[in-house]
Amino acid sequence: MLKQRNTVVTALFGLALMAFAGAANATLPIQTWKTDSGAKVMFMRTEALPMLDVRVDFPAGSRNDPAGKEGLASVVSDMLGRGAKGMSEDQIADGFADTGANFGSDAGVDYAGFQLRTLTAQPQFDKSIALFEKVMQQPEFKDDILKRELSRSVSDLKEELTKPGPLASRAFMQAMYPKHPYGTPVTEASLNAITLKDVQDFYQNRYLVKYAVVSMVGNLTREQAEKLANQLTANLPQGTLTSNPLGGEDYEALQAQEQGKLIHIDHPAEQSHILVGLPAMRRGTPDYFDLLVANHVIGGGGFVSRLMNEIREKRGLAYSVYSYFMPLGDAGPYQVGMQTRRDKTHEALGLLNSTLDNFIQNGPTQAELDAAKKNLIGGFPLRIDSNSDLVANLSMMGIYNMPLNFLDTWTSNIQKVTVQSAREAFARHVKKDKLVTVVVGGQP
Helix, strand or coil: CCCCCCCCCHHHHHHHHHHCCCHHHCCCCEEEEECCCCCEEEEEECCCCCEEEEEEEECCCHHHCCCCCCCHHHHHHHHCCCEECCEEHHHHHHHHHHCCCEEEEEECCCCEEEEEEEECCCCHHHHHHHHHHHHHHCECCCHHHHHHHHHHHHHHHHHHCCCHHHHHHHHHHHHHCCCCHHHCCCCHHHHHCCCHHHHHHHHHHHCCHHHCEEEEEECCCHHHHHHHHHHHHCCCCCCCCCCCCCCCCCHHHHHCCCCCEEEEEECCCCEEEEEEEEEEEECCCCCHHHHHHHHHHHHHCHHHCHHHHHHHHCCCCCCCEEEEECCECCCEEEEEEEEEEHHHHHHHHHHHHHHHHHHHHHCCCHHHHHHHHHHHHHHHHHHHCCHHHHHHHHHHHHHCCCCCCCCCCHHHHHHHCCHHHHHHHHHHHCCHHHCEEEEEECCC
16 A cells, blocks of 8 residues: 655655656666665666655565465555654654655555655755655554554455456456466455564565665765665665565466456446456566557557547447556566446447457557557657656666666667567467456446
C-alpha cells in the first residue's frame, strides 16, 4: 500500500515539468556505482530546482510471500514508516511534514521500497534525510499497529471481493499463473496468519543492503550523492538470498504450464468486466520495442488503436478498450480489457477475439505502424519530464539491470521497428491457444 504525505514540496512539482522539456533530445547523464556497503546506486544530477527525489528498492515484493501468508510483503511495506527507534507513526509523519518532504513506501510483485521527495535547502534537507534514514534502517514493528493494519487489510479485501473489477483481476492472475507466485491470491486466512515475527523476519531477510538499489535525481553533486547513498545504506540488514531475486522464467516456460481457458463468474453488475491475456514478457526482452509498437496499434494507443476503433467507434459496445504488456522479473502479463453491457457480453467478446486473432496472424499495416511510432516518439518526453518520472525510470533500470543508455536509445529503438518485426514479435509472444479469458458479469 502506498503511503504519501503531501506537503509543500508539491508546490515546486509543476515547475519541474518545464525543467525537463529538452531532456528527450539530449543524452541523460546517468551515473552508477556501488556504495561502501554494496548497494547499487543510480544517479542523475538536475540543477533546475532545489529538490531531490530518491528511491531505495529491495527484492521484497509479493513473489516472496511465504506459502499460507500471502500479503506479507504488502503488510511489511505498510508497517515501515509507522514506527522507528522511539518514534511513533504520528511523529514520523509530522517530521516529514515539518521539513516539507513527501515520504512513501510501496510493494509490487518483484520489489518493494521507500521513496522521498525533499527540498535540498538547509536545514530541511538534513532533517528529512535523517528521518528517512531512521525509518529505513531502524524500523520498529509494534503488535498493536500490526493488528490494526491487518484488520484494515481484511476489511478492504472483503469489500474488493464484492466488486467485479477486483474479482476479474484476481481470477485472471490465478488462471495465468497457476503454479507461480504472481498468481497466488491474498486471502483473509493468509492475512490473519501473519504474525509480528513474520514481519520482523521478512524485513531482516529481504531488505538486504547487498541487493538494494538507490535511485536519485536532483540538485546534488556527485560527491554529495555518494555521501548520501552511503548514509542511507550503511546500517541496512546484511545477508545473502538463497535464490535469484528476479526469478528468470520467460514466457515460453510459463505459457507451457497451462492451456487457454474461459472463466465466467456470475455477478449482478450492470457491466460485464472482461480480461484476456497470458504471461508474455520479461523485463529486458530483446523484442521489447517491437512489442511496444505492436501493442500501441492493437490496443495501447487509446482512440487510435484497432480494438477501440472496432469495438467502440464502429459498434458502441464499450466505452473503453485497452491492452498493455507488463514486463516483470519473470514473464509478466499481456492484458486486454474492457467493460460492456451484460446483454452485449457475447457480442463484444467475440469481436475482441476476432480482432486480436487477426492481429496475431497479420500484425499492423504500414500506416498503423508509422502512426504508432510517431505517437510513441512524440509522447516520449512525458515519460521523463520530472524528477519523479526520471527516478522511477532509474529505479526500474537498476532493479532489472537495464543498460544505462536505455532512455537515450529509446526513440531510436522505436524507429527501428518494422511491420515484419512487430508482427513476428507479437505472434511469438501472444499465442491464441494460450489466451486466458475471464468474464465477470453476463454470460460470455
